[in-house]
Amino acid sequence: MRSRSRRTLRAKIIVVPTVALFLLAAACSSGSSGDSSSGADAVADGSADKPECSDDASIAGPALEPDGIVGQGPNGEAAASPDDIAISAADGEEIKAGNFEVALVFQFAGDWPNGQTRGLTDEFGKYGVKIVSNTEANFKVDKQIANIQNAIQLAPDGIISIPVDDVATAPAYKKVAAAGIKLVFMDNAAQGLEPGKDYQSVISADSQGNGQIAAAKLACYIPEGGTIGIIDFGITFFVTNQRTKGVKDWFAENRPDVTIKEAAFTDPNQAGDVAANFLTANPDVQGVFAVWDGPAAGVIAALRAQGRDIPVTTIDLGDQAATDIATGEYLKGVGAQRPYDQGVAEADAMMLSLIGTDVPDWIGVPSLAVVQNGLRQAYDDAWKKPLPATIEDACAKAEPACG
Numbered sequence: 001m002r003s004r005s006r007r008t009l010r011a012k013i014i015v016v017p018t019v020a021l022f023l024l025a026a027a028c029s030s031g032s033s034g035d036s037s038s039g040a041d042a043v044a045d046g047s048a049d050k051p052e053c054s055d056d057a058s059i060a061g062p063a064l065e066p067d068g069i070v071g072q073g074p075n076g077e078a079a080a081s082p083d084d085i086a087i088s089a090a091d092g093e094e095i096k097a098g099n100f101e102v103a104l105v106f107q108f109a110g111d112w113p114n115g116q117t118r119g120l121t122d123e124f125g126k127y128g129v130k131i132v133s134n135t136e137a138n139f140k141v142d143k144q145i146a147n148i149q150n151a152i153q154l155a156p157d158g159i160i161s162i163p164v165d166d167v168a169t170a171p172a173y174k175k176v177a178a179a180g181i182k183l184v185f186m187d188n189a190a191q192g193l194e195p196g197k198d199y200q201s202v203i204s205a206d207s208q209g210n211g212q213i214a215a216a217k218l219a220c221y222i223p224e225g226g227t228i229g230i231i232d233f234g235i236t237f238f239v240t241n242q243r244t245k246g247v248k249d250w251f252a253e254n255r256p257d258v259t260i261k262e263a264a265f266t267d268p269n270q271a272g273d274v275a276a277n278f279l280t281a282n283p284d285v286q287g288v289f290a291v292w293d294g295p296a297a298g299v300i301a302a303l304r305a306q307g308r309d310i311p312v313t314t315i316d317l318g319d320q321a322a323t324d325i326a327t328g329e330y331l332k333g334v335g336a337q338r339p340y341d342q343g344v345a346e347a348d349a350m351m352l353s354l355i356g357t358d359v360p361d362w363i364g365v366p367s368l369a370v371v372q373n374g375l376r377q378a379y380d381d382a383w384k385k386p387l388p389a390t391i392e393d394a395c396a397k398a399e400p401a402c403g
Contacts, residue, residue, distance in 0.1 A: 050063075050220070051063035052064050052216045052217065052220065053217075053220035055371070055372070055373055055401065056373055057371050057372075057373040057374025057377070057378075057403065058374070060217075060369065060371050060373075060374075061369045061371065061374055061378075063216075064213045064216050064217060064333070064335075064369035064371075065209075065213060065366075065367060065368070065369045066206070066209040066212055066213075066367060068366075069206045069209060069364040069366065070206055070208040070209040070212060070246065070367075071204075071206050071207055071208035071209060071242050071246070071364070072362070073202055073204070073361060073362025073364075074188060074189045074202060074238050074362070075189075075195070075361065075362075077360075077361045077362040078362075079206075079362060079363065079364030080360030080361075080362065080363045080364070081363065081364070082203075082341065082344070082345040082348070082363060082365060084359075084360055084363070085345065085348045085349050085352055085359055085360070085363065086348065087127070087348055087351065087352070091351070091352065091355065091357070092126070092127055094355045095127040095128070095129065095351045095354065095355055096127050096128045098157070098354060098355065099128065099130075100128075100129045100130070100157040100158065100351070100354050101129070101130045101131075101132045101154075101156040101157050101158075102124065102129055102130070102131055102132070102156050102157060102158045102159065102160060102350060103131070103132055103133040103134075103135075103151040103154055103156045103158075103159045103160075104117065104120065104131060104133065104134040104135070104159075104160050104161070105133075105135055105137075105144065105147050105148055105151055105159060105160070105161035105162075106134070106135065106136040106137070106161070106162060107136065107137055107139060107144065107162050107163065107164045108136050108137065108138055108139050108268075109136040109138070110294070110318065111293075111316075111318035111319055111339075112316060112318065112337070112339050113136060114339075115339030115340050115343065115382070115383050116186065116339045116340075116342060116343040116346070117134060117343065118339075118340055118343065118383075118384070119339065119340040119341060119342065119343020119344040119346075119347070119384075120160065120343040120344070120346060120347045121343075122343075122344070123343065123344045123347035123348065124347050124351075127351060129347070129350075129351060132154055132156050133150070133151055133154055133156070135147040135150070135151070137164050139164055139267075139268055140164065141164050141165050141168045141169060144163070144164045144169055144172075145168075145169055145172045148161065148169065148172040148173060148175070148176070149172060149175070152175055152176060152179050152181065155179075155181075156181060157181065157182060157354055158181060158182040158183070158184065158350045158353065158354055159176050159181055159182070159183050159184075160183075160184045160185075160186065160346050160347075160350055161173070161183070161184075161185060161186065162185065162186035162187050162188060163185070163188060163189075163190050165235060165236075165237070166188055166189070166190045166191050166236070166237065166238060167190075167191045167236065169190055170190040170191050170192050170193060173190040173193060173198070173199070174190075174192075174193065174198060176198075176199075177197065177198045177199070182200055182350060182353045182354055183198065183199040183200060184199065184200050184201050184202075184203065184346055184349050184350045184353065185199055185201070185202040185203070186202075186203060186204070186342070186346060187202065187203075187204045187205065187207075187238070187239045188202065188204070188237065188238035188239050189202050189238075195361040195362075196358070196361070200349060200350070200353040200359055201349045201353070201359045201360060201361060201362070201363060202361065202362050202363070203342055203345045203346045203349055203362075203363045203365065204239070204342075204362065204363070204364060204365065205239075205337035205338065205342060205364075205365050205367065206364050206365065206366055206367045207238075207239050207240075207242035207243045207246065207315070208242045208243070208245055208246035208249070209246065209335065209366070209367035210243060210246065210315045210335030210336065210337065210367040210368075211242065211243040211244065211245065211246020211247040211249075211250065211315065211335060212246045212247070212249075212250045212335070212367075213333065213334075213335030213367055213368075213369045214243075214246075214247060214289055214313040214314060214315055214333060214334070214335045215246065215247040215250035215251055215254075215289065215313075216250060216254070217313050217332055217333030217369075217371070218287045218288075218289055218311060218312075218313040218332070218333070219250075219251070219254065219255050219258070220332075221286070221287050221310075221311040221332065222255070222258055222286055222287050223286070224257050225257050225258075225259075226257075226258055226259070226286045226287075227258065227259040227260075227261060227282075227284045227285050227286055228251075228258055228259070228260055228261070228285060228286065228287045228288065228289065229260075229261050229262070229263070229278060229279070229282060229285040229287070229288045229289070230244060230247065230248075230260060230261070230262045230263075230288070230289050230290075230291075231262075231263055231264075231265070231271065231274065231275050231278065231288060231289070231290045231291060231295050231296075231298075231299055232244050232262055232263070232264045232265075232291050233264065233265065233266075233268075233291050233292075233295075234264030234265055234266045235266055240291050240292070243291055243292075243315050243335075244291060246335075247289050248260065261278075261282050261285060263275070263277070263278035265295065268294055268295065271290075271294065271295035271298040271299075272295075272297075272298025272299070272301050272302055273298075274298075275288070275290070275295070275298050275299040275302045276298075276302035276305065276306070279299075279302055279303065279306060279308065280306070285310065286310055287310050287311045287312070287313075288303075288310065288311075288312045288313075289312075289313050289314065290312060290313075290314045291314070291315065292314060292315055292316045293314050293315070293316040293317070293318045293320060293321035293334070294316075294318070294320075295314070296312055296313075296314035296321060296324075296331065297320050297321070297324070299312055300312060300324060300330045300331065303330060304330075309330075310330075311330065311331075311332045312330045312331050312332065313331070313332055313333045313334065313335075314331065314334055314335075315334065315335045315336070315337070316334070316336060316337055317334050317336040317337075317368075317370055317378065317379060317382045317383075319388060319390075319391060321334055322375060322379055322387065322391045323390070323391050323394050325370060325371070325372055325375050325402075326372065326375055326391055326394040326395040326398055326402045327394055327398060327402075328372045328398055328401055328402065332371070332372075333369070333370065333371050334369075334370040334378075335367055335368070335369065335370075336367070336368040336369075336370050336378060336381075336382045337365070337367075337368070337382065338365050338366070338368055338381065338382050339382065339383065340382070340383055340384040341365055341384075342365045345363055345365060349363065368381055368382060370382075372398070372401055372402050372403075373400075373401065373402065373403045374403060375387070375391075375395055375402055375403065376392075376395065376403060379391070
């Protein structure tokens with residue numbers, strides 16, 4: 001078996017403002033408005049001068065984004081780079097000759113799987129690799145287990161998947177290697193599976209880094225001694241756990257004056273109800289982090305219904321989140337994944353594995369800061385396509401704040 005050197009992406013460096021800077025600068029207004037101004041604009045005490053709180057994406061983006069990959073892999077691995085699994089000309093010819101087939105097993109249907117699928121399809125298409133099946137499970141464990149078993153029955157050369165529940169689905173994933181099929185995970189490996197034996201690699205967004213972005217932007221609107229809420233996923237899931245860890249670690253390091261209150265949902269379809277009950281029970285909350293963009297939409301709906309006007313940040317730049325960022329009303333910042341690039345990296349890792357090349361156990365895709373002023377470029381960076389017409393209309397109406 002050919003092996004490839006496992007270089008890390010960059011040294012793991014976390015660049016964040018100091019506690020002293022935050023506490024010397026009184027925080028931004030806890031309220032937010034539906035016009036083109038942000039809470040940072042309204043501050044008269046110098047907080048608006050903090051780069052991460054700027055309304056200018058060229059200033060805020062670099063200040064918000066970590067320098068390198070913050071998180072580690074599911075087994076504590078340091079991040080390798082997508083550059084480490086680039087396909088050479090010789091690799092490409094060998095892959096084309098293999099006439100390989102691959103199955104995709106997602107956890108749900110939506111913007112993120114669609115972006116991944118585009119990246120996977122485009123990259124596989126360059127080398128003649130056929131996607132024979134693409135399924136989703138609507139976050140249902142039993143459905144995903146059935147989808148894994150059905151994928152195995154198709155006898156593909158490889159399966160690329162993300163577990164709904166990394167414990168409950170583990171026995172099903174164990175059967176993949178037993179069937180002689182290569183396995184590459186998206187974001188998270190099933191519990192108890194060993195890299196190099198049961199699976200080839202995990203390719204993940206930097207969830208902790210994205211959590212850090214969401215925390216730093218939310219902090220711009222929280223006064224000293226203020227309170228934030230976290231609407232979390234109540235199931236043990238590596239990716240969402242890492243996101244919340246990124247938020248909590250950032251506040252502990254940079255804003256220890258802030259009180260954090262939490263609520264959790266287990267059914268994503270009920271996230272809005274959980275948020276509504278939480279906000280009713282906690283009128284002192286002055287800003288909310290939601291663990292991904294779907295629950296964030298539920299938080300925003302609950303805030304509208306209650307007539308409350310406080311800032312929200314989240315992770316993932318789906319179309320609803322992009323629309324909410326464009327209007328500038330509630331959603332003030334997003335730590336975005338790069339689904340298309342992640343799909344390309346997953347395809348490359350799988351193809352190299354199929355021709356007998358060792359690939360790194362964990363490959364990290366850098367985080368992406370999204371604010372209203374930089375929405376168009378950020379959307380293109382995340383999805384490799386321009387804003388859809390409806391989001392473009394919302395952004396145009398909010399110009400020059402939306403850009």
